[in-house]
Amino acid sequence: xxxxxxxxxxxxxxxxxxxxxxxxxxxxxxxxxxxxxxxxxxxxxxxxxxxxxxxxxxxxxxxxxxxxxxxxxxxxxxxxxxxxxxxxxxxxxxxxxxxxxxxxxxxxxx
Amino acid sequence: xxxxxxxxxxxxxxxxxxxxxxxxxxxxxxxxxxxxxxxxxxxxxxxxxxxxxxxxxxxxxxxxxxxxxxxxxxxxxxxxxxxxxxxxxxxxxxxxxxxxxxxxxxxxxxxxx
Numbered sequence: 001x002x003x004x005x006x007x008x009x010x011x012x013x014x015x016x017x018x019x020x021x022x023x024x025x026x027x028x029x030x031x032x033x034x035x036x037x038x039x040x041x042x043x044x045x046x047x048x049x050x051x052x053x054x055x056x057x058x059x060x061x062x063x064x065x066x067x068x069x070x071x072x073x074x075x076x077x078x079x080x081x082x083x084x085x086x087x088x089x090x091x092x093x094x095x096x097x098x099x100x101x102x103x104x105x106x107x108x109x110x
Numbered sequence: 111x112x113x114x115x116x117x118x119x120x121x122x123x124x125x126x127x128x129x130x131x132x133x134x135x136x137x138x139x140x141x142x143x144x145x146x147x148x149x150x151x152x153x154x155x156x157x158x159x160x161x162x163x164x165x166x167x168x169x170x171x172x173x174x175x176x177x178x179x180x181x182x183x184x185x186x187x188x189x190x191x192x193x194x195x196x197x198x199x200x201x202x203x204x205x206x207x208x209x210x211x212x213x214x215x216x217x218x219x220x221x222x223x
Contacts, residue, residue, distance in 0.1 A: 008150070032210045043201055043214040044153065088152055092210045096141060097166055100152035 002027040004091050006101035013108055019076040021104050023089030026070070030091040033065055034098060035074045038086045047087075048074070079108040112136040114215030116202050122221045128190035131218045134183070135204030141165075143212065144177055144187050145201040153201055159185060160207075192222045 003026040013019045021035075032051055036044035050056045050063040050072070062075040072091070076083055086105050092098040115134040123129050135142050140161055145153035156175065157167040161182040170177065174193070179185040189196055199219050203212040 004152075034211070036214075041219075043199075043217045045214070046211060049211055090152075095166075096160075096205070096208075096210050097155060097158055098210060098212070100154075102150065102152045 002030075002091070002093070002099045004089055004099050004101035006087075006089055006104045008102055008104060010105040010107050013079050013106070015079060015081060015108055015110050017079050017108075019079045019083065019106055019108070021074040021076075021087050021089075021106065023072045023074075023091075023101055024070055025072070025089075025091040025099075027091065027093050027099070028070065029093045030070075032092040032098070033063070033072045034090040034092075035061075035063060035072075036088040036090065036100075037083075038088055038103065040085075044088055076106075079106075081108050081110055084108050114202055114204055114213055116200075116215035116218055118218055119216060120219050120221075122223065123192050124223050125194055126191040128188065129192050129220065130189075131187045131200050131202075131220075133185045133187070133202030133215060135185075135202070136213055138206065139204035139213075140182075140207035141205045141209075142179060142185050143203040143205075144185070145203065147199045147201055147217075149198075156187070189220075192220075194222050196220060197222045 064073045086103040088103045089101040090098040142159045144156040158165040159179045202215040
């Protein structure tokens, strides 16, 4: 069974710090990886996708992928209280059916 | 900006009753997904459509759940009869053909009493 594992948290960081969110996946054929942000009571919103090993940066967000270690991470620089949400990691093996982790709760305190 | 539409946004029902949820994907998106998300967990795929065809419904409890996308555009998810354990957020998402980036609708929050 395909699994995506995330620490449920909460991860608490001070405003302005770097938040590091981690995710591991079990299916070695996974090729596409996604990070979604979900505010309480709302639906998931895509933040970033990554397909190749290495880093991908978009504004304050950096996604990192290491296929050998089956590991994906999301770094949020200069964290803001508005970044407080649950972050969902998803992996897809090319069947267009992604598997989601349970999410990590992030709290950014002033 | 185009969005996925869902209705209703909230639904309260009693167990053993029937409920139905509607989803209208972003125009032109061939792939449509229905997910169930229980509080504190990630979304769980119930059914995936490519146009009007079911691609995957292996996790759909077919004794009580049904889904259709008759004309390959909007879709309906039905539960009959509803059970207490069905209380959850039901999310619809769509994506362009052969792309894996999903765009989620606002969801329908179901409470079964």
